[in-house]
Amino acid sequence: MTTALTHSPVWQELLGHDDTEHAGALLGADPGRVERYCLHHEDLRVDLSRHPVTDSTWERLLRLAEERGVPGRIEALFSGASVNESEGRPALHTALRSRPDASIHVDGEDVIPAVYEELQRMAAFVEALRSGDVRGYDGRPLRHVVNIGIGGSEAGVTMAHQALADGDEPLRLHTVSGVDGRELAAVWGRIDPAETLFCVASKSFSTLETLTNARTAWAWLEAEAGRPVPEQFVGISANESAMADFGIPAERRFRIWEWVGGRYSLPSTMGLPLAAVIGMERFNELRRGMRAMDEHFRSAPAAQNIPLLLGLLGVWQISLRGATGHVVLPYHPGLRRLPAYLQQLDMESLGKSVTRDGQPVDYPTGTSCWGEVGINGQHSFFQWLHQGTGRVIAEFLVPVEEGGLPERHAGLNLASALGQVQALCQGQAPQGSGPEAEHHRYEGGRPVTLILFRRLDAYTLGRLLALHEHRVFVQASLWGINPFDQWGVELGKRVAKGLAPVARGEAPPPAEADAATRQALRWAGCWGAGESSDGTGV
Structure with a gap:
């Protein structure tokens, strides 16, 4: 039976531990603080020094991880144990980006050969598509890919495409998720039916929005061609028979598995539309980055383990210090969909009110997750971050290299991010006294995580995504909840x-x-x- 977090002896220690000192004061009083509280993974720097934790806080949090069985949960996740208890199956998204010589058994069967068989089929199709060998009903090569999916079947593809596509690709990606038909109508105005591939992505192949859009697209293409055109449709699903019933040819059906959740499925064949545009080499770089963070999470010592410490810090801030939000602030326009992607990962995984064995929790779990490109947010909601009464964890993701930008832009993005980070942490006392001066008081002490990286590329994006997947898993393990189901979604x-x-x-x-x-x-x-x-x- 899962023991409630509040019954933990170490948690009781944390409740009685004084952690009220201002983070700005802690930074000023301890010259070695930044070095101790900055975590590294290759060029990735994760600076936690602006959270008001002390060495004794960290010592207790690391003991809490042991007491809550987090190391055992991590091993269970990677080994294929049934960590999705309410649905009775493993959560093996890590297998989707594992090394080809790995071995992970589910119900006595090694799943890695099947994963790589599908990836190889996908690679061959992507290569044929990009080289012009896959043609439309009038013999012309395909130039457009329309991804029809919603939730985890769309969010990752859209986010990663915006982050990684450079505009010079041989194919153009369009996405359709809404069910009212407006998105489809807009796409039809931008594509040529004889040059378009439709990817129908649904794990169950029964999602209302996806199947409605797919049937409308099928009818539209048939009307344009004067005949059914099944060869211009691809299906991606765990439901082979439903894809066949829809009319998708066998060679155009790509498999995923019940043991991977939609919000974790990007590095599988669900990423086919992305790979078609950016190429398999860069798609595999994304997978390689995810694998690198997987290996770090599984093997790094606890005190240097980035997802583990971020998860511990998140639980401490939310359940003990009352944080009600997690704002994601990427300082790169290519990451403008990252907050929405992490919103699904975070809130669908952690929006639970019972433990893994169905007992009500008596502490906050999860929080609202939202965000915007940081430089835009500075001119909208940053006022609330600086002087509002709410408490949120602010996460800044900042690339350093700015190759190709006009000279007058050099350094402005980095300076903007670091200026906001310092202001949120340090604050500023008003000059003078009296009611007017109080409008210029900035309390500071806002909890800030700074993630610096050299450049935005497929490898780094993969590391960032896996980092957050594992951070969420750690938080769920500490709270004793299941991050892999979503029964609330099913009710709606x-x-x-x-x-x-x-x-x-x-x-x-x-x-x-x-x-x-x-x-x-x-x-x-x-x-x-x-x-x-x-x-x-x-």
Whole structure:
């Protein structure tokens, strides 16, 4: 049975430990603090010195990891044990980027050969696609790839494409996720049907949004070509029979497995649309970066283990010090979708209120995760970060190299990031006294993590993504929750499915529809019919 965090003797020690000193004061009083609290992985620098932890805090947190069994959970994750308890299966996203000579057994079968078999099939298809050997219905090479997916089947592809594509690729990527048809209509205005490949990505191959869009795309392409065009569709799923029933040819069906969650699936065949655009070499560099962080997480000593320490720090800030948010601030426009990607990873994994064995928790787990390109955020919500009353963990991700930029831009991005980091940590007392002066008081002491890296490339992006996957796993292990299920998402899907015929005017509201939902449907029905509505009930 999973013991509640609050029953932990070490947690009780932390509750009684005085950690109220201002982080700026701690920095000023300890010349060796930055060196001790800065973690390294090759060129990656993760500076935790601006959190108000002390050496004795770290000593207790590392003991907490031992007491909560985190080392054993890490080994269970990598070895294929059933760490997704509520669904009774492993979570083997690490196998997707493992070395080809690795061996991981699930139900007595080594999964690595199957992973590499699919990756090799994918590589051959990507090479043929990029070289122009895959052609559309009129014989022309394909130039556009439309990824139809949602959630984990879309977020990673979109985020990594924006980070890594340079605009000179032979193929153009378009993504469709929303179910109202507007995204599809917009894409149709930018593509030639005879030059377009549609990738239908759904682990279950039953997702409402994805299958609705896929069927509409199939009908559109058939109308344009004058015949069905199954050869211009690719399927990526764990459900082989559903792909076949849809009409996707066998050689265009690519497999994923039930033991990988959608939000962890980018380095699998789910990444095919990305690989088609940036090439398999760079896609494999992304996988190699993830593997490098996997190996660090599994083998680095606890006191130098970056995901472990970030996870410990997150639990300490959220459950003990009351942090209610985690703001992700990349100082690179190519990472503009990273906050949304991490939002799903963080909030879908950690948004739980029961332990792994179904007992209610009595402490905060997870928090809101959000963000924006940092330089843009400085002109919107940074005011709240500096002088608001909320407490959030601010994570700055900053590349150093700026090759190819005009000379007058040199150093401005780095200076902007470091200036904000220092201001959030140190604060500033007002000059003078009185009510007017108080408007210029900056308390500082905001918890800030600074991640510096040489340049944004596929290898570094892979390391950053795996770093956060493992940080989330550590937090879940400490809280005793399961980060690999998402039953709340499933509830919303079930309710929506029952309301779809009502929204189309084909059925009355189901009995379980509450009064507010019924009234919303009445309003929608009146407006959809062109009638006026005074907002009263019927």
